[in-house]
Structures are given as C-alpha cells and as structure tokens.
Amino acid sequence: MNIDLEELAAIIEQLDKTDFTDFRYEHGDLRIQVRRGGYYDDAPAAARQPAAVPAAAPEAGTAAPAPAVPAVPAAASAPASSSITAANLPDGHIAVTAPMLGTFYSAPKPGEPAFVKVGDVVDADSVLCIVEVMKLMNSVSAGAAGEVSAVFVNDGDLVEFEQPLFAIKATA
C-alpha cells in the first residue's frame, strides 16, 4: 500500500469535528468515501426470483418510519405493481402466521433449499419454515392444503407473534 497515514489521520480528524452523513473525495486515482449514521444498503444474503411477489399495502407503506431507523419511508421499498399482500389476500387464500416471535428460516439449514417456494403444493402438515427462538427451532406447518401463493418475509428476519409469513391458495 501507499498511504500517507498522517495525511489520512488529518482528514479524519477534520471530518470528526464536522457534521455530515456522507463524504466523498476523488482526486486522480485517489477515492475517499466516509459515511456516518444511516445504514448500508448492501445486499442481504438471500437470492431470489425476480419475477415473483411484489407490492405493499399503500397504508402500511406510508406508515411513520420507525425513528430508530433512518428516514426512508417504508413505501419506498414497496414496488408499485402488486400481486398478493398480507393486508390484501384474494378470496380463497389464507395467511400462515408466525406462532411465536423469532427468527425466520426458510430452509432446514443454511445453504439447503427452502422448504417451499411459491407454486409448491402443500398439505396441512407440510413444514413451511422454521422460527428460531433463542436456539429453539420451531417448525411451522401449513395448517391447510393448497398451493403456496406468496412468501412475505426474508430468511433471517425477525418475525413477530402472528405476523403473516406465507399465503396459501387453499384447495377448493
């Protein structure tokens, strides 16, 4: 490396006294970028089908952003064209909700395929996911026979008690 540490320290010290959230400096092949506060939007682990389930309930979408989290209106993360949402289940679809608060896992182990994906046919006893609470793994079953029509949460998410996890188009 070829860094002038003293110079860098001087810059950092200067920045420390200053109020900013994002600082970028580019000069020739030198680039410095510093951020403060906020979160980084780098990709979470899960890979995903681009075609699948979209959009949010508009009301929930414009809910007050939690102050603990930087001010991105939740709506912003909800695409405009939608199919099935938990707030807006079509007739004949039922929601499978979390029986307890915990961490959502779509697969038995990291790296393994998910228990189910949209389009899979399940029966009432089929395991759809795991909710982990302090190292205790709880499997969640479908509760009704039908076809998985939506997945509402991501691997590793905190899910709350009674939070909708899946939609199932029940077998008529």
Add this chain to the structure above:
Amino acid sequence: MNIDLEELAAIIEQLDKTDFTDFRYEHGDLRIQVRRGGYYDDAPAAARQPAAVPAAAPEAGTAAPAPAVPAVPAAASAPASSSITAANLPDGHIAVTAPMLGTFYSAPKPGEPAFVKVGDVVDADSVLCIVEVMKLMNSVSAGAAGEVSAVFVNDGDLVEFEQPLFAIKATA
C-alpha cells in the same frame, strides 16, 4: 497521497457553517461530495448485478406499524422477492423524489395511460408524474436521462416531501 490539506480543511470548515444537505464539487479530476442529513438514495460503492439485488432492509421492513393504521407489520407487506427498492438502488440508478407533499398521479387524467412505465426511456425533462397539492398540479420531471427502472408508489397515494417515486437507470 496528494491532497492540499489546508484547502480541504478550509472547505470543510466553510461547509460546517453552512446549511445544506448535498454538496458536490468537481473541477478537472477533483471531485468532492458531502451530504448531511436525509438518506442516501444512490448506489453504495459495491458493484452489483441487478439480478442479485435483494429486498428491503429488514430493519426498515419490520418497523413499528403506525397505530393510526391497521396493524399489519410493514414487513408483511414487503414482498419477499422484489427487484429495485428505494432503499437499495443498484449502481447507476438514481431516485426521483417528490419535490413536495401531495397526491401522486401517474397519468395526466384518470383513465389515460401513465406518463411512464418501467422500461420507458426518458430524458431529463420528461414528465414522470403529477403531484397534486390542494388542486394545484405539479409535474415532476426525471432530472436525468435514462430508463425507468422502478415505480415506488401507487396512483392516488399521499406522497411525502422527498419520498422516492421512481428509479431511473441513468444513461452512461
């Protein structure tokens, strides 16, 4: 490194006294960008394939629902698989935000086709939507040439000041 520290310190000091949210300076091969407050709607440094792009930040997704609004956890309405979200714009995509609070209309009149849809190519002056405030119609233009890569809100939604409305993949 080859930085004029004194000059940089002077700039930073000046900025510190000044009220701004985004400052950019480009001169020859020198580029400085400083932000304060607000959120970042542009790409993080890490380059990324559009296909790999994931969903909303889980934190924002599980934000406390506003009590005035029925209790659907926001996470539930965040699709499990989505492409571009405002919180998570790929490199080269920029967000078009609401210049004012108002009602969002995607088309010039009810029933008419939308000004733009995903995939449309626009230039900086293209009108993307209307924001209505107490019967005053304000057209919102793209601000940059490129291709519309996402629409974040629905027709008739209340949009807040600076809320992201569209993403545009800027022409290189």
Add this chain to the structure above:
Amino acid sequence: MTERQTERVFVANRGEIALRIIEACDRLGYDTVLGVSAADRSTLGARRAGRTVVLGGPRPGESYLNMNAVLQAAISTGCTAIHPGYGFLSENPEFARQCAENGIVFVGPSPEALEALGDKLTARRLAESLGVPVSAGGTAGTAAEVRELAGRIGYPVLVKAAHGGGGRGMKLVTGPEELQDAWQLASAEAESAFGNGTVFLERFVTDAKHVEVQVLGDRHGNRVHLGERECSVQYRYQKVVEEAPCAALPEATRTLLHTSALKIADALDYVGLGTVEFLYDVTRDELAFLEVNPRLQVEHPVTEAVTGVDLVREQLLAALGHPMTLRQADIRLTGHAIECRITAQDPDNSLAPSPGTVARWRPPAAGGARLDSHIYEGYRFPPFYDALMGKQIVWAPDRTAAVERMDSVLEQFEIGGVTTSLPLLRRILAHQDYRSNVVTTHWLNDYLNDYLGNDVEQEVH
C-alpha cells in the same frame, strides 16, 4: 363498548406544543397525525404521533407555514380536525377558512373572529363599547386636534392610522416636537390606504404589568374565565417568566379584570381558548385593554396549575362541539404557579440564538414541578425555528414558596452542549425586584444592560 366517533387530529406545529397536543389527544383516545419539516423527522413528536408525514423542507415557509401542504396532508390522512398550536398558522383567518371549506375543524375561533381580533383598533372600539377600560386615547383629523389630544393624553403617545389593521404604521412619539411629523406620516398613510386621513392616538404605557385573562367558550353559549396570568418579565415582547395569578392586583381590580375579559368574550360569542390581554398601571391602579389572543398560549400551564383544568383538552372538546361541563363556580384558583421559558439563547450576547447539539439534558423531577419540553440528550437544535427548549413550571401554595421552588429547580437543572438562558433565569428569580414583585414590562430590557455590565448587587443570593 361505548359508541364513539373516532376523531383524528392533525397537529400542525412542532416542539413542546406538538407533544402537549399529542398527549391531550392520546388521553382523549383521538388519533394523531403530525406534520413535520424535513429537519424534524426524528423529533419526540414524530415518535409519539400516531403517524408522521413530512410536509416540506426545513424552512417554516416550506412546511409549518405551508397552508396547502398542511391541508393536503390532513385531508389525505383522514383527519377530522387541525390543531395549529401557537404561532405558525394559529391566527391565520385564511387558513381557518380553508379548513372550514374542506370540512375540517380548525381548533381555534372562526375566521371572522380571527379577522376581527387581528385589528387592534376594532378590538379597542369593542372594549370601549362594553365599558371595558382602555388606555387614554382617541381620534383626530387635523394637526390642531392632534396636538390638543396628545396634550390631554400625555406623552409618550402612539400615533397610527385610524382604520386598517395590525401594528402597521404605528409611531411612538415621546414629545410635542415629534408629533407633527408622526401625524403627517400616519395621516398620509391612512389617506392613501383607506381614503380617510383620520389618525388614532393612544397613551403609551411605559411602566405597567402585563396581565391577561384566560377565557374558554363552547359552541353552546357557555363561557368561563380561568383567572389571570402575569407576564411582565419580557424581552423585546418575548415573554420569559410568567405566573398565575398576578399577586400585585387588589381584589377589586382583579374582579374588574375578570368581568371585563368575560364581557369581551361574551360580545364575541367566543368559542375555544382565548386570552384577553391588559396592561396594569400599578401606581394608578388602572387597567387598560390591549388585545385578544385567539389561541392556546405558551404560558397556559400556569393557569392549569392553579385551576386544575386541562386547557388543551377543553380546547379540543370545545372545537369539536362538545358542551363544556365546567361552570364558573367550578373554577377555583389555588396557590401560585410560575413558568420559566428555557431557551437556546445566549444571555451574554443579547439573547442571540445558539443552536447546537444538546449533549446533556437533566431536568430535576422535583415535587410541584412540571416540564413541557421536546428536548432529549443528543437532540440537534435546528436553526430554523424559535429557540424554546422547554417550559419549567412550578406550583406552590403562595408566591414566595413558588419563587423558592423555581429557584431550587433551576439550580438543579443541568444542560450541556448549548448555551441557554438558564443563568439569566436563575438571576431573574434571585433578583430583589422580581421577588418583591415590582417588575414591569420594560424591566428585563433594562436589567439585561445591567446584566451585561455584571451588576449583581440587587440579588438575594
């Protein structure tokens, strides 16, 4: 469960008063929506409101004063009422009118009442017609009449155009030599604006206490007063310390004050919370009506402390059409209350605003004390709005005890990171003039000169 219409109140304000309104709504089971500027996204108000929407940029004109944005936000979020707080849109007749046109209850008087009260002279004529005492004054058309009138009133006098509103074109004349110029200017202004050159003269009272009566009315003809407040500790018309009641008033004068205020409220068929302001000339034992403030006031907590009435709750209920359950006989005044406004202003620098980050905020939770504040540790004081950080209120059985209590609370109050008015408040509370209750409205201006000169001789400790 009882059948109840769910009200949803749009809070069109910020700071401590937004919190106060949200709290009152919460207790009534009303939903709240708070409109904030881009600078206020992470305030306590934004945390506490049922929902928060960003109205516009940080400058008041882009957000809190932006009528269209406020109305659109209130309509789009399904609000049934808008509470404007104080300042901003609270006394804007046009805004009240637009609320009415859009079927939203404006928590305040009617647009007509706001317009009538906006004009000082109209209000004065109303007071005169009701036999309410006003300061010496009158109208005159010619230079000779003006001279004669000014001589009769006694200098200094205020000269202004007799028609038209507000304080526009008001001139202070300290002696006969300045009268001619002032009269010509006011007369010309009156002539060009209203086609009538008549001017109005009024005694400028220099050494008086500011007293004001809290009134409350509903839409069903009920009306009460809730006693008076004294707000003589002012700097450039900004109140700094307020109290209730005004301990300097003889009982007969207090009765006259209260009945006068009620007469005015009755004549206006006043709905909601209002404050009827007077000057009290201690030496002459004379009251003079000033104006009516048609809104919730910053200093309302001192009245709450001595009456036990939740004024914001009553204001909301009255605006929403509920009949008052309070009758005049229910209102008993007990003890004495004082409020100190703690501001991010530098007392060593003419109370210049001093925004910054509040690194330390440790109010004492003292007995008989109440703190209305939106500040928290780490709060970044934005430079766009007023400098109020909080209102410290204390109550005690009498004025002496209340002063002691406030003194001790201010002593224990710790604030770090920003320069505040705390040291000044402590010195006011310790000052012999304040303790012996002889302060009039120009006292603080004079004292601040002394203060800057470090004259501490008259302090109690």
Add this chain to the structure above:
Amino acid sequence: MTERQTERVFVANRGEIALRIIEACDRLGYDTVLGVSAADRSTLGARRAGRTVVLGGPRPGESYLNMNAVLQAAISTGCTAIHPGYGFLSENPEFARQCAENGIVFVGPSPEALEALGDKLTARRLAESLGVPVSAGGTAGTAAEVRELAGRIGYPVLVKAAHGGGGRGMKLVTGPEELQDAWQLASAEAESAFGNGTVFLERFVTDAKHVEVQVLGDRHGNRVHLGERECSVQYRYQKVVEEAPCAALPEATRTLLHTSALKIADALDYVGLGTVEFLYDVTRDELAFLEVNPRLQVEHPVTEAVTGVDLVREQLLAALGHPMTLRQADIRLTGHAIECRITAQDPDNSLAPSPGTVARWRPPAAGGARLDSHIYEGYRFPPFYDALMGKQIVWAPDRTAAVERMDSVLEQFEIGGVTTSLPLLRRILAHQDYRSNVVTTHWLNDYLNDYLGNDVEQEVH
C-alpha cells in the same frame, strides 16, 4: 459533535411503567423497543416506543413472562439493555443471567444479588450481622426450644424452615396451642428439603407501619439513600396509598432507618435502584428489617417528588456503567408527597377486578400534581394483567397540605365506563385515621369491612 454511543433499551413491561421508562429513555436520547402482548398492540406505550414488537399472546406467560421471546426480540432489534420495570421478569435471576450471557445489560442488580435477596432468611442474617434491627426471632431444633423461644418472642409468631428460600412453608401461629403442629410441619419440611430440621421463628408484627428506604448505587462504589416512604395503606399486601417521607418517624429513628438501609446496600455492593423495607412499631418506636426489593417500585414517584431526583434516569445510567453525579449531600428532602393507585377494582365487591372500556378519563391537571398513567378515553381494559390504571401523585410543603391537595384532586377526577377504586381512595383520604396518620398495615383490611357496612362516621367530610 460529542461522541456518544447510542443505547437502545428494550422495555419488557406494559402499562404506566412502560411509558415511564420510554419517557426516561427519550430524554436521554436512547432508542426504545417495546415488547407487547397481542392484547397490547394499540397501547400508548406502543405508540410512543421507537419500535414495537409483538412478543406473543395476551397471557403474561406467552409474552411478558416469556424469557425466550423477550431475549430474542431484544437481540434481534439490536438492543443494548433490557429494562424489566416491576413485576414480570424484574426479579428473575435466571433472566438476568441470560441477559448477561447474551451481552445485554439487565437494568437491575446482578443475578447473584437477585438470588441472595430472594431468600428472606439470608437477607435477615445479613441484616443481623450488620447490626441492623430485625424483628425478635431465632432458630430452634427441638419442641422444647421452640416453645421457649416462642414464649420469649411473644405471640403471634411466624414459623418456617430455617434454610431455603422464599415464603414457602411459612406458618402463622397465634398461640401456644398451635405451636406443636406448626413446628412439626416446618421441621419435617426442613428435614426433607435440607437434611436439617432446624426451624426459624419470628415475631409477627400486627400493628406497624410499613416504611422503606430508597437506595441507589452505581458500578463505581458510589451509593446514596433518598429518604424513606411510608406504604401502610395496604389491602392483601397490595399497596394502595403511599407517601414520602413517613411523617410519624422521630428524627433519631429516621436516621437509624437511613443508616441501616445504607449498611445493607453497602454490604451487598448494591448497584442500581433498590428498596430496603422495614416495619415500624409506632408504640415501641422500633424498626424491624423486612427485605430488599431489587427493582424500580410502583411508588417511586413520591421519592422523586421530595428529592427532585429522576430515579428511572439514574437507574438506567447506573446500569449502563455511568458514574453517579449525585452525592449524599446533594439529596435534600423537601415537603411531602402522596401517591394514590387508581385501579379498575370494585370497592363494593372486595376490590374485585372490573375490566371494561374506559369511556371517560378526565384527570385534573392540578398544580403540584403528577399522573403516571397509560389510560386514554376509549382504552379497553384487558383482563389479563393487573388492575392499575394510574398513579396520582401530589406534592405540597407538608403532609396536611398534601392530603388536602390529594383530596381535591381525587374529588375532581372523572372516570367513566369502568368501576374503579376512586370512591375508596376518596374515603381513605377523608378518614380521620389517615389524616391523623395512625394507619398501620392491617388498617385497610379492617376498614374495608366497615366500608362495606357503610360506616362513615369517622370521616372528616
């Protein structure tokens, strides 16, 4: 800008105390996450917390007592500390241990301290070893020794196994004829559980005042007391009216009380807020140590009122490792404070819980008064939790004035839709025994019998 670590506090409680904790966090600039049951989704706490997560079903075991759910929620939301409030998980050593194992600060004493304090006898032995007064008592192994000891102590006595914790197997013996049976039972229990049949006897004080000392310590060896409270108005061990200070204490006894409490806190190297409880036998002017409550208490506001110290703030700061800035000399006790617990309980029906919808909730905003409450108009009182609706606190310069003030506040307090303890509170405040301060811990039980018989003769008005 000052460098500050952002704390995020998980609030593992509900009702008024959740609001109180959120308020304290807000003012310190700490983020908050509230865990709620499915029945508490729309409480004021859920509105005010920075974020709210649903822990589980409405029953406490599914939510507020569900250790795994609380811990998982706190970890997943990035919390640095958990405030357990009172009740629920606040005195659970296992929970405190799991917090520590997961790197989360438990706002309370260490698991070891919680375990030690959970055992009444261990605590008593500690007190004895420090020369702190305890009630007459001792241990005995044989029937003869037990008879001799009981006779020396005087009946009624409590008999229990000498080892092992809690109130398990405690027997009340009112005369010699019951002693043999009680001893045999306790001895057998002790033998089978601990392999040692020794029993412990203690005088059962029937006519005493309940007094308790608030202590506060940090992680740096600083420790102070904040005076005492009296909580003699109890019904089935549930406190109903509390006050600070205990006006019945002679000054020498008060000093002994405070130094005794501090000795115990020092011996435990106590960190955080704690309450050292005693009985005070007015006739004999004797104190007897009872136990230490290692948590924030419901009645903490009366101490805040007379000391000016924000106890929840100090508790949070101490738990997070900040050195206390308070020294014993800084703590001055001023005036007198009273707290009344307003509960949804029916005084005409043995204080049976009476859940329902609160159609009207109109507390008076009186001077010198504070109300800690999570209730709002339209609130539906769930049947799963305790019946506390709010704590009305008043402060005044002396006890007589405080009683008058509370009396007037209760008089003006309007609640509709649910049956509450308000009428009972009003009658307690009006009672000659309460006014003359002769109430002991069994007084309310007796009075409630009278009350049901409509005996109103002893009331002041």
